[in-house]
Structure formats: structure tokens, C-alpha cells
Amino acid sequence: MGPLSGLKVIDLTSMVSGPVAAMMLADQGADVIKVEPLIGEQMRHIGPQHNDVTAGFFSCNRGKRSLALDLKSDEGKDILLELVATADVFIQNFRPGAIERMGFSEERLRTLNEKLIYVSISGFGEHGPYAHKRVYDPVIQALSGATDIQADRATGRPQMFRIIAADKVTSLTAAQAISTALYAREKHGRGQHIRLSMLDAMLSFFWPEGMAGLTYGEAEIDVTKFQGVMDLIYETQDRFITAGAVSDKEWAGMCRALDREDLIDDERFNNSTARFVNAEQRKQITAAEILKWQSDAILERLDAEGVPCAPLLNRMELMGHEQIVANESIEKIDFPGFGEVRQARPAAQFDVTPSEIAGPGPKLGEHSREILAELGYSQDSIEAKIAANVIGHSAAGEQS
Numbered sequence: 353m354g355p356l357s358g359l360k361v362i363d364l365t366s367m368v369s370g371p372v373a374a375m376m377l378a379d380q381g382a383d384v385i386k387v388e389p390l391i392g393e394q395m396r397h398i399g400p401q402h403n404d405v406t407a408g409f410f411s412c413n414r415g416k417r418s419l420a421l422d423l424k425s426d427e428g429k430d431i432l433l434e435l436v437a438t439a440d441v442f443i444q445n446f447r448p449g450a451i452e453r454m455g456f457s458e459e460r461l462r463t464l465n466e467k468l469i470y471v472s473i474s475g476f477g478e479h480g481p482y483a484h485k486r487v488y489d490p491v492i493q494a495l496s497g498a499t500d501i502q503a504d505r506a507t508g509r510p511q512m513f514r515i516i517a518a519d520k521v522t523s524l525t526a527a528q529a530i531s532t533a534l535y536a537r538e539k540h541g542r543g544q545h546i547r548l549s550m551l552d553a554m555l556s557f558f559w560p561e562g563m564a565g566l567t568y569g570e571a572e573i574d575v576t577k578f579q580g581v582m583d584l585i586y587e588t589q590d591r592f593i594t595a596g597a598v599s600d601k602e603w604a605g606m607c608r609a610l611d612r613e614d615l616i617d618d619e620r621f622n623n624s625t626a627r628f629v630n631a632e633q634r635k636q637i638t639a640a641e642i643l644k645w646q647s648d649a650i651l652e653r654l655d656a657e658g659v660p661c662a663p664l665l666n667r668m669e670l671m672g673h674e675q676i677v678a679n680e681s682i683e684k685i686d687f688p689g690f691g692e693v694r695q696a697r698p699a700a701q702f703d704v705t706p707s708e709i710a711g712p713g714p715k716l717g718e719h720s721r722e723i724l725a726e727l728g729y730s731q732d733s734i735e736a737k738i739a740a741n742v743i744g745h746s747a748a749g750e751q752s
Contacts, residue, residue: 354381355705361441366393368516370445370473371412372523379707386416390744392716398570403689410713420717420744427742434727437464441530445473448483467543469533473526477549483592487704492518496554501562504577522553529642582635588647595654597659605657610641618743687712
């Protein structure tokens with residue numbers, strides 16, 4: 353019984369930004385009905401399948417129920433409208449204008465359900481020269497300054513995050529906004545329309561430190577000139593580690609750990625501002641000293657001095673790392689047909705209404721019959737709609 357138990361969410365989204373937001377609501381107890389075209393949404397077709405479900409689709413859609421529905425047909429539209437009438441949240445991430453052309457505008461759905469939380473996720477917002485462009489994560493990284501933040505500091509060549517950062521930042525922002533809208537509805541009794549763009553989500557995410565040079569209009573600076581070439585990745589004699597000293601106390605501890613106490617009062621590094629201004633020199637000296645050590649030895653010394661530090665793990669090391677194991681951060685669940693499935697557990701842990709991974713990523717149309725039966729359709733009517741290709745259903749994930 354998660355904190356959102358009893359809520360019904362209609363998820364018309366595809367790919368990542370919307371599906372992950374809805375997946376988080378499912379982890380928190382909501383009944384999330386994923387409405388897909390009869391051929392399935394695009395994420396079903398990216399990558400190899402296991403038990404008819406790709407790993408990416410599984411992780412973005414775990415715990416949901418799948419309804420394969422032809423929304424171009426009048427019967428399909430009617431089914432969706434029936435679902436909306438008793439829903440709490442409706443999420444879509446079509447390009448601006450598309451959902452209205454489909455017949456499911458906020459104004460239309462509001463006539464059926466005044467308290468509905470209607471969520472529109474877009475790439476660039478609903479106005480401006482980019483509003484109607486197609487969008488994927490790299491385009492948002494390009495426009496949001498991500499490639500400048502990630503640029504190779506030696507050559508200046510822009511680089512992208514090697515993960516779909518914009519999509520997932522948008523997911524987190526959307527899930528938080530939906531929870532807030534539900535809270536506001538409890539207080540005031542009104543539903544509302546949440547509009548969210550991937551571009552806005554990324555700019556907001558980057559701003560505190562990534563855009564610090566733009567914060568004060570009268571003191572605008574290009575922060576890249578203070579960043580230098582080196583990052584906080586250091587090489588030891590056997591592996592890469594990271595270590596960072598922000599406060600004076602941490603800097604002193606790092607100097608002692610490296611047997612370089614002479615640097616504690618060095619005027620280039622003896623306060624936070626000096627260490628920021630002279631960051632490149634500081635990191636070069638630190639790198640040269642750390643290279644003298646085995647990783648276990650220097651990490652132990654740094655830790656004893658209270659200096660934040662850790663080894664750089666590759667992805668294959670995650671499952672066995674002592675801190676990840678202690679936190680039970682990665683759940684291993686045996687789902688029928690899938691065998692052992694590994695998923696990062698819901699990050700927010702509730703002590704009274706715990707979150708949990710409610711089920712696997714659904715096969716296409718796996719719950720179509722079940723959902724229509726809940727709406728009151730007879731078995732004969734359901735089978736007729738399957739035969740007419742209004743809905744799709746197959747336990748094997750193939751359209752019937």
C-alpha cells in the first residue's frame with residue numbers, strides 16, 4: 353500500500369520522459385494504465401527482447417498495466433474517454449497540438465473529470481520556433497548548455513552526457529509536479545493542467561552551479577576560465593579514484609593524507625576562494641601526489657582525514673560494492689518468464705507507506721481484457737473489439 357495507493361493514472365506517453373515519471377507513480381502505489389498503439393510504443397522495439405520485453409522498456413514501465421488501443425477508431429476513443437472519467441492523472445508527451453487533434457484536449461477531458469490532473473510534457477514548450485520540432489535527448493542537451501558543461505577541457509570540443517539525462521531529469525520534475533498537484537487538489541478540490549518542457553527542466557537542473565556565471569546580470573562571467581583542464585578524476589598506481597576538498601578542514605586533511613602539509617598554508621590554496629581561483633594548479637599537484645599511492649592505501653588515508661573520496665566503479669562492479677549492497681540499492685526480483693531481474697529500488701523510502709516495484713514491464717496489451725472488464729464490458733464485447741482490432745491482447749506480447 354504505497355503512498356499513492358488508490359490513484360488511477362492514464363499514461364499515453366512514449367520513450368522515456370513520460371514513462372519514467374509514470375513508473376515512479378506506479379512504484380508509489382498508483383494504478384498506472386499504459387495506453388499504447390496496437391504495434392506498441394517505440395521503446396518496445398529498441399534493443400534485444402527477453403520474454404518479449406526489451407530491458408529499456410521494462411525499466412521505464414515496470415509495475416504498469418498495458419492496454420493496446422486503436423485511438424484512431426471511434427470505439428478506441430470512447431474507451432479512453434471512459435478511462436479518463438474515473439482517473440486522477442492523465443499524462444501525454446505528444447508534440448504540441450497533436451493531442452488536441454486526437455480529440456483529447458485538456459478542455460475536452462475536463463468536461464468528463466473536473467478534478468483531473470492533466471500533464472503535458474513537450475520538448476521545447478508550446479510556443480516559439482522550436483515548439484513543433486521533433487525532439488530527442490541530444491537535441492535538448494545541445495540547447496540547454498549541457499554540451500558546454502561537458503566539453504573536453506583540454507580541446508574545448510563539446511561533449512554530451514552518455515545517458516539520456518534530459519529525459520530523466522524531465523521525468524523526475526514531472527513526478528514531483530504531479531505529486532504537488534495532487535496535494536493542491538486535496539486542499540482546494542480542483543484539478544489543473546501541468547505543462548512541462550524538457551528544455552526548461554534541464555535549464556532548471558543545471559542552473560545552481562552550471563550557470564553560476566549567468567546568475568548576476570551585473571557581474572556576468574564565463575566560468576569555464578576557472579575550470580581548467582583537469583577534473584576530479586585521479587589516477588593511482590592501480591585504478592582511478594576521486595577525491596575533493598572544499599572546506600579548509602578538508603583541504604588540510606587532504607594535505608596530511610598526501611604527506612604534503614606544506615600546502616595547507618600555501619597562499620594559493622589556504623582558503624576556498626584561493627583554491628577556486630587556482631584550481632588547475634591545485635588539481636595538478638593533487639594528481640601528482642595521488643599517483644604515488646595504491647588506491648586502497650590512499651583512500652584509507654583520505655577517509656581517515658574526513659576527505660570525501662571513492663573509487664571509480666565500472667558498471668559491472670556495482671552489484672558487489674559494499675555500500676550498494678548495504679543499502680540494498682539494487683533489488684533482485686524473480687519475475688515469472690524473466691528469471692532474476694535487477695532494478696534500482698525506488699530511491700525515496702517511506703516508512704509508513706513503502707514504495708515497491710509492483711511488477712514487471714508489461715507485455716503489449718497484456719491487461720487489455722482485464723481493463724475493459726473493469727469498465728463493464730462483457731466478454732463477448734471484448735472479444736469482438738479484439739477481432740475488430742480496436743484493442744490488442746496477447747500474453748506473448750503480440751497483437752491478437
